Amino acid sequence: xxxxxxxxLLLVGGAIxxxxxxxxGRLGANTGVIESAxxxxxxxxxxxxxxxxxxxxxxxxxxxxxxxxxxxGALFGVVYMLAIVFAVPRVGTAAATVAVISGQLLxxxxxxxxxWFDNAQRPLDVSRYIAMALLIGAIGxxxxxxxxxxxxxxxxxxxCTEAAVxxxx
Amino acid sequence: xxxxxxxxxxxxxxxxxxxxAGLLGPLGEQVGHLSATLSIFxxxxxxxxxALVFSPNPKVATLFRQPRWLLTGGLLGPFYVIVLTLATPxxxxxxxxxxxxxxxxxxxxxxxxxxxxxxxxxxxxxxRVLALVMILAALWLM
Numbered sequence: 001x002x003x004x005x006x007x008x009l010l011l012v013g014g015a016i017x018x019x020x021x022x023x024x025g026r027l028g029a030n031t032g033v034i035e036s037a038x039x040x041x042x043x044x045x046x047x048x049x050x051x052x053x054x055x056x057x058x059x060x061x062x063x064x065x066x067x068x069x070x071x072x073g074a075l076f077g078v079v080y081m082l083a084i085v086f087a088v089p090r091v092g093t094a095a096a097t098v099a100v101i102s103g104q105l106l107x108x109x110x111x112x113x114x115x116w117f118d119n120a121q122r123p124l125d126v127s128r129y130i131a132m133a134l135l136i137g138a139i140g141x142x143x144x145x146x147x148x149x150x151x152x153x154x155x156x157x158x159x160c161t162e163a164a165v166x167x168x169x
Numbered sequence: 170x171x172x173x174x175x176x177x178x179x180x181x182x183x184x185x186x187x188x189x190a191g192l193l194g195p196l197g198e199q200v201g202h203l204s205a206t207l208s209i210f211x212x213x214x215x216x217x218x219x220a221l222v223f224s225p226n227p228k229v230a231t232l233f234r235q236p237r238w239l240l241t242g243g244l245l246g247p248f249y250v251i252v253l254t255l256a257t258p259x260x261x262x263x264x265x266x267x268x269x270x271x272x273x274x275x276x277x278x279x280x281x282x283x284x285x286x287x288x289x290x291x292x293x294x295x296x297r298v299l300a301l302v303m304i305l306a307a308l309w310l311m
Contacts, residue, residue, distance in 0.1 A: 003259075006256050010264075010265060014275070016245045018272070018277045019285075022280055022285075034227070035232055037217055040242050040243040041210050042214045042218070044244075045211045048206045048250075052203035052206075063208050071196075074216070075212070076188050077209065091175050091179075099177075099183060103184040105187075107183070108191075108262040108263040108266040112261045118195040134303045138303040141296045142300050149294075
């Protein structure tokens, strides 16, 4: 009975991420990538601290008692941001977006298959292979869509600006 | 050749995003979902503060000359990370990532179509509609 709620949460989460990319792309273009990323993370920390302070039920384990490797998640987010900042001007948004999504989906399926980092194992089966084929097709279409947008921007440079770099937590 | 190397780097960086989600799920189960989310923003925020102090030409003041709604991106980020920590233990990292991607593509279509949040002058493009349909089918299969 949890499943439908989780689905809705995931879709809303993705939609919120798209809204954030749009806002931060604009902000980054006006101020600077480090500045906008800094604001994003600091405001996120303030908000989650307040939420945690008042609403988190007491747990046996704390952030200070778990093994340190479990706390390294943030580093991957920061490395991702730097990689995007470096790559987008050199290879374009279309190729960079496709590379990010491919890496993300590939790794997520590997983590599920092998159960890495204490995750439950969810082995690759026939339906997951078919899903993979569909996702590869979708990634190809996303690439074509970006390219088409790029061409339109070049042929008629109007007031619409390609969103610059979106720092993602 | 150089292009291929850069793209390989970006691909590995994208893999990192799934590693982040894979670490967050079990962490949230142990210390609580909000604490796990805080760890991400706290560590990232502190590292970026250091980077900002030592960056050649920091322009923090320009942030506060922007219209206020442009500064709200930071309030949206936590929601996404909380969803990651909640969802991964229940449905796995793969389905979490596909679900997020689905919401992202759908929302970017809507943002473009209605010109919300300053992204204007694009019609609905058929490539992305078709991509969305394929992602939905993949989500259903997983």
